[in-house]
Amino acid sequence: MQMKILRGILGLLILNVRSVERSRIRAGRYAANAGTKKRKTVWNGTDALYSTSRDEWFFDEQDLIDHCYDNRETCDDLKLVIGVPVYAAEIDPYDHYADDLPEDMDLPDDLEQAFKELNETIRFCKIPLSWSHGRFAAIITQKEKTNGIN
Secondary structure, three states, X not given: OHHHHHHHHHHHHHHHHHHHHHHHHHHHHXXXXXXXXXXXXXXXXXXXXXXXXXXXXXXXHHHHHHHHHHHOOOHHXXXXXXXXXXXXXXXXXXXXXXXXXXXXXXXOHHHHHHHHHHHHHHHHOOOOOEEEOOOEEEEOOHHHHHOOOO
């Protein structure tokens, strides 16, 4: 009788281990495919591209062409993602000087005017400070392919 109970417990343990192992395999497959399930869009030729396989950024077409030529790789090998520009944010002078200003005290008019002018310059600046990984995989069009990018 005790043997039957032990066999039953052992059987349940083996089933549990197999179930856990199947879950790990499924989780591994999900993690491996997580970066490849991005929606695709045509690259505009100007936005930065990020290679998820190389952990490298490309900021213009010539960089990409040179890399592919030098390393005998294609764009498909690089798993390119279109970067998203990160622009400067406006600065709230009251947040910036919150620790320095006494309560219920305003900034001097000259300083407040300077922040308004600075924020206007920031608002109209279209040069990115940096780039972040985007949500879309890059489709390289025929034009880029004829320029040497495969």
